Amino acid sequence: MNIPVKTASGSLAERASRVAAVAKAHADFVDKNGCFPQAAIDAMKAERLMSIQIPVELGGEGATTAQITELCSIISQACASSSMIFSMHHIKLSSLVEHGMETEWHRDFMRRIVAEQLLLGSATTEGGIGGNLRNSLCAIEVEDGICRLTKEATVISYGLQSDAILITSRAHKDAATTDQVMTVFLKDQYTLEKTHDWDTLGMRGTCSEGFLFKGEAPAEQIFPQGFAEIAAQSMLANSHLLWSGVWYGIAVDAVNRAHSFVRAAARQKPGTVPPGALRLAEVSSQLQLVKSNIVSGLKAYEEAKKDEEKLSSVGFAIEMNNIKIASSEMILTIINHAMLICGILGYKNGTPYSLGRHLRDAHSAQLMISNDRILANSSNMLLIHKQNTSLSE
Numbered sequence: 282m283n284i285p286v287k288t289a290s291g292s293l294a295e296r297a298s299r300v301a302a303v304a305k306a307h308a309d310f311v312d313k314n315g316c317f318p319q320a321a322i323d324a325m326k327a328e329r330l331m332s333i334q335i336p337v338e339l340g341g342e343g344a345t346t347a348q349i350t351e352l353c354s355i356i357s358q359a360c361a362s363s364s365m366i367f368s369m370h371h372i373k374l375s376s377l378v379e380h381g382m383e384t385e386w387h388r389d390f391m392r393r394i395v396a397e398q399l400l401l402g403s404a405t406t407e408g409g410i411g412g413n414l415r416n417s418l419c420a421i422e423v424e425d426g427i428c429r430l431t432k433e434a435t436v437i438s439y440g441l442q443s444d445a446i447l448i449t450s451r452a453h454k455d456a457a458t459t460d461q462v463m464t465v466f467l468k469d470q471y472t473l474e475k476t477h478d479w480d481t482l483g484m485r486g487t488c489s490e491g492f493l494f495k496g497e498a499p500a501e502q503i504f505p506q507g508f509a510e511i512a513a514q515s516m517l518a519n520s521h522l523l524w525s526g527v528w529y530g531i532a533v534d535a536v537n538r539a540h541s542f543v544r545a546a547a548r549q550k551p552g553t554v555p556p557g558a559l560r561l562a563e564v565s566s567q568l569q570l571v572k573s574n575i576v577s578g579l580k581a582y583e584e585a586k587k588d589e590e591k592l593s594s595v596g597f598a599i600e601m602n603n604i605k606i607a608s609s610e611m612i613l614t615i616i617n618h619a620m621l622i623c624g625i626l627g628y629k630n631g632t633p634y635s636l637g638r639h640l641r642d643a644h645s646a647q648l649m650i651s652n653d654r655i656l657a658n659s660s661n662m663l664l665i666h667k668q669n670t671s672l673s674e
Contacts (some may be wrong), residue, residue, distance in 0.1 A: 289329045293344065296328040297352040305359035309630075311486040312362070312638050315479065317442050318486045321356075321363035326398035330367070332391075334374050339388060340395035346375070346519060347579040350526035357530025358537075361642040362486030364530060366400075368523035369438045369487075372516060373401040373447045376463065376504070379515040386501040390445075390465060402443030404494060408433035412650050415512060416458040420451035421503065428464060428500040435477055435491040444468050448494065449508055461508035464498070471496035483641030513593045518582045520650075521605035525575045528646045532612040535639045536561075536568050539619035542626065542634050557622035564618040571611050578604035595666040602659045609646035616640050 289296050304321035311318045325331060334349060335341025349371050357364035374394070381387030393399065405414040419432040430450050437446060445467045452462045477491025504511060539561055546555035581600055585592045616639050620627045623634040630637055 289327070293330075293333065293342075293348055293352060294355060296330060297355040300324040300328055300330065300363075301356050301359035304356055304363040308360035308363075309638070311360065312483075312641075315481075315485040315488070317439060317488045318360060318363040318366070319442075321360060322366065322400065322442070325363075325367060326400075329398060331370060331374075331398040331400065332395040334371055334378055335391045335395055336378065336382070339391045341391070346522055346582055350522050350575065350579060353523050353526035354530035354533065357527045358534040360486070361527060361531050361639075362484050364527045365484055365487050365524075366439055368527050369403055370401050372519045372523055373403050375515045375519040376447065376511050377465075380504055380506050380511050384501070384505055386499070387465070387504070397444070399444035400439070400442060402440055402446040403438040404432065404434040404436075404440070404446050404448040406434060406436045408435050410458075412654065414449065414516075414650070415461070415509070417449050417451045417461050418458065420454045420456060421462060421464060422454065423500045423503075426500050427497060428503055429497045430464065430466075430494070431496075432494045433476070433491075434494050436489045437473070437492050437494065438489045439487055440473055440490060440492055442488065446471065446494070446496075448496070452507070459509070462503050463508045463511055464496075464503045466496040466498050466502065470498040482644060483638070484645045510593070513598065514589070517598060518578075518585070518601050521601045521608075522575065522578050522582060524646070524649070525571075525578070525604060525608035528608050528612045528643065529571050529575055531639050531643050532568055532571060532615045535616045535619040535636055536564055538627070538634045538636065539564065539622040542623045557624075560618055560622050564615055564622070567611060567615050567618070571608055571615070574604055574607050574611075595662045596669060599659050599662055599666065599668060602655045605650075606652055606655060609652060612643050612646060613640075616643050 300321060303324040304318060307318060307320050333342040333344035337343045353364050353368045356367055377387055377391055381391065406412050407418055409418050410416050419430060421428050421430045430448065432448060432450060440446065445465055447463055447465055449461050449463050451458060452460045472495050473492040475490055475492055479488050479490045543555050543557045543561050578601065585597050591597055616636060620636050623636060626632045626634040627636040629635060
């Protein structure tokens with residue numbers, strides 16, 4: 282049964298473009314002060330973008346990963362922090378959509394996300410484990426239908442601003458560190474005691490501080506599937522693809538600024554080719570490579586979703602890992618080229634060609650999740666699997 286809900290006018294891209302206009306107006310302030318981009322998030326909620334991934338039968342719009350990745354790119358061209366928050370929200374939402382449809386509590390929670398445009402946070406890192414999301418030290422305890430969890434979360438994505446947090450832990454106190462579950466905790470079901478600041482080089486507005494998390498909730502809020510299945514079938518692809526959309530957007534805006542710089546130089550000296558024109562042509566081809574990489578990954582994910590065995594396969598995991606590695610490394614090259622084109626006006630803050638924020642935000646790409654960790658995982662998988670090199674598949 283379809284549920285009547287409020288709607289926003291225009292296509293998804295038009296709605297995201299209106300969000301981007303708000304985000305752009307506050308981007309430099311958010312970056313300089315390391316503050317949460319509240320105006321941009323409020324605009325996302327007003328445009329009802331927080332629930333677009335949820336199936337139509339639960340009141341959402343059934344948006345695909347490809348559509349959401351495009352919106353990440355649009356918003357990121359204005360403010361990467363705002364776009365990263367949007368992407369993280371939808372990465373967590375993908376777990377609900379892909380793994381919560383069979384349980385009534387999670388279905389009702391998705392209906393509530395539609396109605397209230399809730400913001401979902403993420404807590405997968407932990408003291409002693411770091412960014413290895415496939416391991417946990419803390420364990421959830423279940424007694425008389427109530428689950429309780431204490432976790433030393435070194436990073437919780439925009440934890441103070443989240444309306445709910447999806448958090449990982451061991452399945453029980455005797456479970457192995459890799460035997461994990463994920464649980465939804467609503468804002469009134471947990472406390473956060475701050476343990477780590479978020480004063481970073483880039484992505485400053487994501488406000489992903491560290492906290493001692495203590496939660497208590499009905500046990501039905503634990504996902505019925507193990508986290509290994511959730512990570513392989515929804516989080517892996519959505520993380521690498523949506524993040525790549527964010528990074529691509531940063532690179533697009535950098536190239537657009539370089540393009541404007543070269544065109545302005547050409548207008549000043551008609552009949553001559555500006556010095557930066559050659560580099561602009563070079564960076565244009567690099568940007569196209571990133572775009573092709575992401576588009577290829579989106580198509581591969583849509584195909585894999587039709588076959589659960591393929592979705593959980595070694596080959597698919599390697600392919601998604603390669604998407605992330607390539608996107609995160611190439612954008613730094615692109616922004617550096619754009620900086621060389623714009624020269625001192627790109628290096629300085631406060632000019633139409635400033636690229637400092639872009640460069641700092643882009644440096645986060647290789648660190649979340651660490652490329653070294655991803656390459657190590659891929660290297661182990663390649664010992665037992667030969668990469669598909671066909672151009673027709």
